[in-house]
Amino acid sequence: MKKLILISGTMGAGKSTVSSELKNILPCNVFLDGDWCWDMQPFTVTEETKEMVHDNIAHILNNFIKCSEYENIIFCWVMHEQSIIDEVLSRLDTSGTSVKVFSLIVNEKALTDRLFEDVKKGIRTEDIIKRSIERIPLYQNLDTIKIDASNISAKEAAQLIKDKLK
Template sequence: MKKLIFINGTMGVGKTTTCRELKKLLPKNVFLDGDWCWDMSPFIVNDETKSMVISNICFLLNNFIKCSEYENIIFCWVMHEQSIIDTVLSALDISNVSVKLFSLVADKASLEKRLEEDIQNGIRTADVIERSVKRIEKYNSLNTEKIDVSNITPMQAAEILVTRI
């Protein structure tokens, strides 16, 4: 049975890096980072762009589900509210798919350290720290399996994911 693996978490927690490691471990997989669907300039968040992004994500995920070449579909995105997860899932044909939902979580100090490294490397801007830290608690209320990545590497997180998938 095909597996659809959702991996969410606040900005900077390591979703993309963990998913890249997970790709190395799972057979016949495809990876979609929801941020790729937001890669626009100028970056505008409003009802129209949010709707477009969700629609694009669902289109791609449904096509991956339909394609016989893939057994594992890895999808990561911030998804800090249950309604986002539910909206995406409701638009997918998952009748013959096993859906696995995970949240990568980290303590405040670990998250801040990761984000500060990203800022120093020019990957993020300083304003992300406050926004990301504010969202930490939101992930505790989601209907997902939590993986604390505070003190582990992305490869270790990917290995934990494999055992739970």
């Protein structure tokens, strides 16, 4: 059976890195990072751009689901509200597809350390730290399988996800 694997988490939780590791250990897979659908300059969040991004994500994921070449579809994105997860799933034809939704949970210290490293490398700006920390508690309320990624490697988190797909 085809599997759709959604991975959520706050900014800096390790979604993209864990998804890349998962891509390396799952057979016949494809990976979409929702951020690729937001990669615009200037970055503008309006009702129109949100709708466009949701439509693009749904279109790509539905094409992956339809394609017989892939048995595992990995999708990661900042989905800090159940309504975001529900919106993504509502646009997909998941008949004949097993859907598993995961949240990467990280404690404040681990998140701060990770984000500070990104700030030092120029990948992110410092304001992301406070915004990301504020979102940590939101992930506990989601109807997802929680993976505590605070003190494990991305490879270990990917293996935990793989183990829960069985």
